[in-house]
Amino acid sequence: MHRQQSFTLVGWIVKSSLLVICFLTLGCSGRNIHKDLKADTDVLVRQWTMPTQKDILSGFSVNPEYANSFFYENTLIFGSRTKGVISLYPSLNQIRWVLPIENGIQSEISLYDDTLYFGGGDGFLYSVQADTGRVNWRYSVRNTLLSRPVFSNGRLFVTAADDTVYAFDAGTGEWIWHYRRR
Secondary structure, three states: OHHHHHHHHHHHHHHHHHHHHHHHHHOOOOOOOOOOOOOOOOOOOOOOOOOOOOOEEOOEEOOOOOOOEEEEOOEEEEEEOOOEEEEEEOOOOEEEEEEOOOOOEOOOOEEEOOEEEEEEOOOEEEEEEOOOOOEEEEEEOOOOEOOOOEEEOOEEEEEEOOOEEEEEEOOOOOEEEEEEOO
8 A cells, every 4th residue: 555655756756856847848828920029128117216105114114105106197096194195297297286195095995987986094984176176075984994995876985994985975064864883
């Protein structure tokens, strides 16, 4: 029985080695049918850098960023835990507008039509014009919003850190209902 197990182990090792050799020699991409194409070395070359935090030690951020970034028309909009919401022209590396928010952005930002929705570190849910950075309305939930705001049928839904789900009128910011899980 022991001898049969060692033959099985040796067979497995040989088969695995042959499989690795096949992958290394043949490659995963198959044969090159487009010989006229050349490698583009400028694909992932950094063009510019903009720091969003002042307190960076040894290359590690003191406060990790949780907000997402996205394009709106010809600008890049993103949230920062130290600066708030920033809109810039990426081709020029020039800031279009900044909306400072105490304790920055704590949730992901949602974009619906031309309006941004997000939770600030100050305990407010925000509705902001994407083109100007003007605040349409804000609502105090007095807690950190953890979820990305979700828009459906004119309503906005968010979840706070205390396991409370809120529903708001997306146009006016009026509270509709909330539910707190036990």
